[in-house]
Amino acid sequence: MNIEANNPEEYISKVPPERTGAITKLREVINENLPDGFEEMMNCGMIGYVVPHSLYPAGYHCDTNQPLPFINIASQKNFIAFYHMGIYANEDILNWFKAEYPNHVSTKLDMGKSCIRFKNPEKIPFELLGELASKISAEEWINTYEQHIKR
Numbered sequence: 001m002n003i004e005a006n007n008p009e010e011y012i013s014k015v016p017p018e019r020t021g022a023i024t025k026l027r028e029v030i031n032e033n034l035p036d037g038f039e040e041m042m043n044c045g046m047i048g049y050v051v052p053h054s055l056y057p058a059g060y061h062c063d064t065n066q067p068l069p070f071i072n073i074a075s076q077k078n079f080i081a082f083y084h085m086g087i088y089a090n091e092d093i094l095n096w097f098k099a100e101y102p103n104h105v106s107t108k109l110d111m112g113k114s115c116i117r118f119k120n121p122e123k124i125p126f127e128l129l130g131e132l133a134s135k136i137s138a139e140e141w142i143n144t145y146e147q148h149i150k151r
Contacts, residue, residue: 029130038070043066051142083115086135104127105123
């Protein structure tokens with residue numbers, strides 16, 4: 001599902017009504033828990049949280065005109081997606097998340113490399129995702145990115 005939007009508020013206004021509350025709450029939880037240094041913006045057609053060029057002038061290696069991505073949230077065709085680059089690049093964070101997930105949700109974890117998929121908005125573990133968002137500072141993310149992803 002591709003939602004054309006210029007800002008997070010416009011994006012949320014275009015999300016299907018049955019997902020609006022969940023996307024709004026995800027955004028709130030991320031904004032409440034994300035360490036200083038990240039900025040909210042539209043990123044790749046999703047609500048994104050990035051390290052701005054003012055902190056990391058090199059930008060994203062795939063397109064240096066773009067800031068360094070960290071978290072994105074999106075309403076996809078069949079699910080709500082929570083993309084977290086830290087779980088892709090940091091095995092300790094990934095292992096922590098996988099161990100904690102069953103303590104918050106009774107359903108099986110549906111996850112790709114950096115994407116956590118939620119087919120049922122009522123089963124989103126907001127508190128856990130807030131804690132996940134808080135675990136890596138912008139500086140730590142830059143270091144992890146340079147060591148494990150950037151070529």
